[in-house]
Amino acid sequence: MKRSLQELGGSPSEDASPSSAPLQKAPKLDDKKYLQVKYKQTCEMYAKMQKCALKLSVPQMTVATAMVFFHKFYSKYSMETYPVETVGAACLFLGGKAESTTLRMKGIIHFFFGVTEAQEEAYQKHRNDITDVELQLIQHLEFDFTVVHPYRFFIKKLDNEIRGSRDWKQLGWRLMNDLYNTTLCIKCPPDAIASAVIHVAAGCIEPTSLPPNWQQHVPVNDELVRKIWSSTLNFYKYSGDQELCAVLEKRQKFRLQRAEQQKAEGQRSSPESLKSLKSPQEHLKSPQEQVKNEEKSKAS
Structure with a gap:
């Protein structure tokens, strides 16, 4: 079942388009170096999400949903265009909404970037960046936030x-x-x-x-x-x-x-192997009789 943006705590507007750089599609899959870096950063981000979830008392199901969003986002866009830390934070924040988990933006920003609300300029910058990526992710998901886990x-x-x-x-x-x-x-x-x-x-x-x-x-x-x-x-x-x-x-x-x-x-049990085995009666026959039987079987 799809949920609307309003149900997720947002509000659609004409100014909701991301303010980030133009989109850049991910490099081709044969780019071995990129794939190695992507795998490394993905594993590190998953570990970071789990640590954040542990500190903020967030269930594993929310982290799993966030990782599904993370993989879907980077299946279309490049890590060179969208920083992993910002995307990971946005996916965890949206995952909390999708799984009805209480997650506050300030807690995520503090854990991911070490910035508090007291650092007003830096805090607002990270908040805006996460919001931009979240809106881009919502568009990519086509407003479908339902994830079924194994x-x-x-x-x-x-x-x-x-x-x-x-x-x-x-x-x-x-x-x-x-x-x-x-x-x-x-x-x-x-x-x-x-x-x-x-x-x-x-x-x-x-x-x-x-x-x-x-x-x-x-x-x-x-x-x-x-x-x-x-x-x-x-x-x-x-x-x-x-x-x-x-x-x-x-x-x-x-x-x-x-x-x-x-x-x-x-x-050993195949028909070909069974055909090659002689019956006890076959062993009792003379060589001449065996040759005649083989010729008859070939003719038939």
Whole structure:
């Protein structure tokens, strides 16, 4: 359901256009250096939003919504045109409105820029910059501020349908939180993300702790599972989390071994391999009879 600008606490006017520089589209995706810088700044901004949320007693859901807005904004515009700090602050402020969370502009400005209301000139400048970006973001979102997150699907499946272990839930929850460092949160359906995260987390814990037939309750998209595994592993390598890197790499090694085993089993049971096996009666026949039988089978 879309909400109007008035409901979000703003008021439309003819002077509501941003006063920032002309828009500049993001560089092409093959610009490797830009993508590396963008990924680094995105991860740093997400960490900063979480610290701000902790200090201002803001729930994770608001931060997740802010990161969805952040990724959507920079899917169209460049970080070289719009400073990351200002965009991050605007996304968190708008995310608070979308999630009905109490967030005051002065608290965000103080945390992001270290400026208080007493520093009137600097404070007003940051406030105007954040407001400009917020209006630009609202236009880009086309006044649709509804965001559906994978959390509720994750909880529903693990708590109600599978009754998964505590370790399973905790690891899956952390993987989901860390996925907001990537653009998967705006590219994939939330229920598909939840199911894929459940499968990734299941591969990282002891198989004996998994309930029997749990996979029947969780549809899987192998390609999305691979993307989530790869994205989270890259993030943990970047952040230096050696423990989770080891866990995810161990899971990948197990998956490769299982894939090779299934491939070998498929070859052994394939029709071609079965045709090459001789029956006990075949071994009892003379070489001449075997040649005649082979010629008959070819002729038929």
